Amino acid sequence: MGKNIAVIGTGYVGLVSSVGLADFGNDVVGVDLRKEIVDELNAGRPTIYEIGLEGYLQRNLEAGRLSFTTDSDASIRDADIVFLAVGTPPAEDGSADLSYVETAARTIAGNLNHYKVIVTKSTVPVGTNRSIQQIIAAESGQTPGTGFSCVSNPEFLREGKAVQDFFHPDRIVVGCEDDRARSYIEEIYRALYLIQTPFVWCNLETAELIKYASNAFLATKISFINEMANLAEAAGADIHVIAKSMGMDGRISPKFLHPGPGYGGSCFPKDTKAIAATGDRLGVEMSVVKAVIDANAAQKRITAAKLVQAAGGVKGKTVAVLGLAFKAETDDVRESPALEIVEHLRVEGATVRAYDPQARDTFAAELGDAGGALHYCTTAFDALTGADAAIVLTEWNEFRNLDLERARSLMAGNVLFDARNVLDPMRAREAGFSYLSVGR
Numbered sequence: 001m002g003k004n005i006a007v008i009g010t011g012y013v014g015l016v017s018s019v020g021l022a023d024f025g026n027d028v029v030g031v032d033l034r035k036e037i038v039d040e041l042n043a044g045r046p047t048i049y050e051i052g053l054e055g056y057l058q059r060n061l062e063a064g065r066l067s068f069t070t071d072s073d074a075s076i077r078d079a080d081i082v083f084l085a086v087g088t089p090p091a092e093d094g095s096a097d098l099s100y101v102e103t104a105a106r107t108i109a110g111n112l113n114h115y116k117v118i119v120t121k122s123t124v125p126v127g128t129n130r131s132i133q134q135i136i137a138a139e140s141g142q143t144p145g146t147g148f149s150c151v152s153n154p155e156f157l158r159e160g161k162a163v164q165d166f167f168h169p170d171r172i173v174v175g176c177e178d179d180r181a182r183s184y185i186e187e188i189y190r191a192l193y194l195i196q197t198p199f200v201w202c203n204l205e206t207a208e209l210i211k212y213a214s215n216a217f218l219a220t221k222i223s224f225i226n227e228m229a230n231l232a233e234a235a236g237a238d239i240h241v242i243a244k245s246m247g248m249d250g251r252i253s254p255k256f257l258h259p260g261p262g263y264g265g266s267c268f269p270k271d272t273k274a275i276a277a278t279g280d281r282l283g284v285e286m287s288v289v290k291a292v293i294d295a296n297a298a299q300k301r302i303t304a305a306k307l308v309q310a311a312g313g314v315k316g317k318t319v320a321v322l323g324l325a326f327k328a329e330t331d332d333v334r335e336s337p338a339l340e341i342v343e344h345l346r347v348e349g350a351t352v353r354a355y356d357p358q359a360r361d362t363f364a365a366e367l368g369d370a371g372g373a374l375h376y377c378t379t380a381f382d383a384l385t386g387a388d389a390a391i392v393l394t395e396w397n398e399f400r401n402l403d404l405e406r407a408r409s410l411m412a413g414n415v416l417f418d419a420r421n422v423l424d425p426m427r428a429r430e431a432g433f434s435y436l437s438v439g440r
């Protein structure tokens with residue numbers, strides 16, 4: 001008989017995991033506190049923007065393998081495997097706020113009616129799975145390994161490619177310390193075995209740290225290339241040729257060597273801060289990660305200041321912002337550079353006309369109309385109309401192919417700052433722009 005799965009939390013990770021696990025043939029219930037999300041999902045409407053998600057959602061709802069509910073107690077009691085995919089946002093001091101994880105662990109303990117495997121997909125600091133195990137053992141009176149098992153299964157999906165990543169992961173990391181739990185995990189991920197996905201089996205602490213080490217390393221690559229880009233620009237070199245040549249070295253790899261306005265999103269900013277906080281807690285100096293955090297904050301400030309300087313000041317001027325999401329193919333704006341840069345422009349006295357193909361509503365939920373300084377537009381050309389200067393902040397494909405002659409003719413000024421290096425500098429200059437990019 002197949003295993004019943006409950007997934008607690010149906011945000012980016014929980015929703016994609018629910019849909020993916022159902023598509024592997026498992027019976028899945030996605031649980032969320034927010035009734036409005038649950039209702040939308042049961043109606044077959046994705047609550048986040050991810051390519052391909054809608055089709056998989058509807059297909060599995062129709063097949064009867066997938067449903068969504070706010071009833072965590074009943075879903076946990078019915079489940080053999082409970083995934084934790086709740087948020088772990090940064091607390092005031094930079095450490096991960098584990099209150100959602102702990103609440104969910106207590107709910108599981110209160111509904112431990114038979115053996116279950118508790119699988120943490122949320123990104124949690126090293127030691128958290130061990131303390132989840134203790135919470136559940138203390139509150140349920142059950143023994144780890146026999147009454148229940150805790151497994152760490154960190155998620156590596158990229159927003160914007162989440163569905164593809166779920167079905168074709170580079171690897172599956174499983175912190176798992178008993179054979180019974182291992183057999184459950186092998187069963188639900190059988191489809192990935194068939195396509196020969198590498199599985200890394202290790203203890204709980206190792207699995208937890210693999211996730212943070214990976215994100216901290218990727219953030220380091222981005223901050224490194226951003227600093228190199230600033231240096232290349234000051235020295236008259238071309239960062240693209242530099243990055244490409246660096247990437248030809250197999251030890252370096254060409255990925256994550258694209259300069260820009262600084263990393264954002266729901267993972268790199270919070271995970272770098274959390275691992276630095278973990279180092280402080282354990283008395284280990286994380287000087288590289290701390291430098292990366294500082295360099296990233298500086299990159300956002302440098303980007304905003306460069307735009308203001310190129311425009312000769314922005315007081316009383318109109319600036320078009322193309323792209324609000326922290327990267328292309330997502331509607332997520334958490335820690336997006338656009339939040340800080342729009343705010344900087346507002347403080348400097350500019351009016352901002354912003355456009356994003358997907359992130360308008362999520363951005364408006366964060367920043368509103370920025371005290372009347374921010375206007376949301378329905379197309380890139382709408383945003384550019386009458387603008388004195390423009391900045392590209394997200395690498396959406398539609399900006400790569402922007403009709404530059406038309407853009408120039410609609411704008412009042414000619415400053416164009418391509419903070420993602422998606423445009424052809426020669427074509428931009430031919431169209432009459434005073435064109436700036438990053439590191440070239």
Ligand SMILES: NC(=O)c1ccc[n+]([C@@H]2O[C@H](COP(=O)([O-])OP(=O)(O)OC[C@H]3O[C@@H](n4cnc5c(N)ncnc54)[C@H](O)[C@@H]3O)[C@@H](O)[C@H]2O)c1
Nearest residue numbers: 009010011012013031032033085086087088100122123155
């Ligand atoms: N977003 C990503 O790209 C990504 C990638 C890898 C790992 N992660 C990690 O996965 C975790 C989840 O991230 P996310 O972006 O999906 O978060 P999210 O904020 O989008 O979703 C979390 C969901 O959990 C729900 N929730 C919270 N407490 C609950 C409870 N007790 N019962 C039921 N529902 C509850 C919330 O209502 C929310 O819908 C985080 O730890 C994150 O670091 C995220």
